[in-house]
Amino acid sequence: MQLKSYKAGAVGQVEFDEAPFGGSVLYRTLKDAVVMYQANQRQGNASTRGRSEVKGSNAKPWKQKHTGRARAGDRKSPIWRGGGTVFGPKPRDFSYHMPVKARRVALRSAIAGKLRDEEVVIADLGQFSSPSSKVARKILTDLGNPRRAVVVLGEADQNVWKSFRNFAGVRVSTAQDLCAHDVVAGGLIIAEASAMDALIARVGKPEAASSSTDGGAA
CATH class of the missing domain: 3.40.1370.10 (Ribosomal protein L4/L1)
Structure with a gap:
């Protein structure tokens, strides 16, 4: 050709x-x-913080019953603002x-x-x-x-x-x-x-x- x-x-x-x-x-x-x-x-260096890694108190914010509010365990809960991320990315190796x-x-x-x-x-x-x-x-x-x-x-x-x-x-x-x-x-x-x-x-x-x-x- x-x-x-x-x-x-x-x-x-x-x-x-x-x-x-x-x-x-x-x-x-x-x-x-x-x-x-x-x-x-891919670098694979994306990383998020779980509830055990974010800053906050482990104390229960209010008692469990008779407050009229929803139950809460601590302020690092994933459903709270500033709480941990659920199943977020962590550093990993994508290569094969x-x-x-x-x-x-x-x-x-x-x-x-x-x-x-x-x-x-x-x-x-x-x-x-x-x-x-x-x-x-x-x-x-x-x-x-x-x-x-x-x-x-x-x-x-x-x-x-x-x-x-x-x-x-x-x-x-x-x-x-x-x-x-x-x-x-x-x-x-x-x-x-x-x-x-x-x-x-x-x-x-x-x-x-x-x-x-x-x-x-x-």
């Missing part, structure tokens, strides 16, 4: 073999991976994990969906010899100023990260750290050829990855 390419300020086309990513999207597995990621991001194979399938499905929607650009980012927001802005402008984008690198590069970090909606990740949520929520995928090779080796279908000699990128 034909994908957009970017090199030295020029936007063109490049042949890419999508077979290692299967071409089909397993929506249920992909949704499970995204929900897992979101759950793992899917099997490694399921996460790989989810990432492969996410990339397949982006390839199908033509939201992947194979880019040569070798010009970042030092941090430069000007160069990063030019790349985004040449690619149509996407509202959201994920720059995927074959290897970690501080210069690239520092160049893109101030742009809203743009994040930088390595192929090794990329997850299904990053792909689904990331918008346009701007990936180095080496990053695509690494993704094929990481999550590509075994039979397709073994038959590919150059990672599919031309």
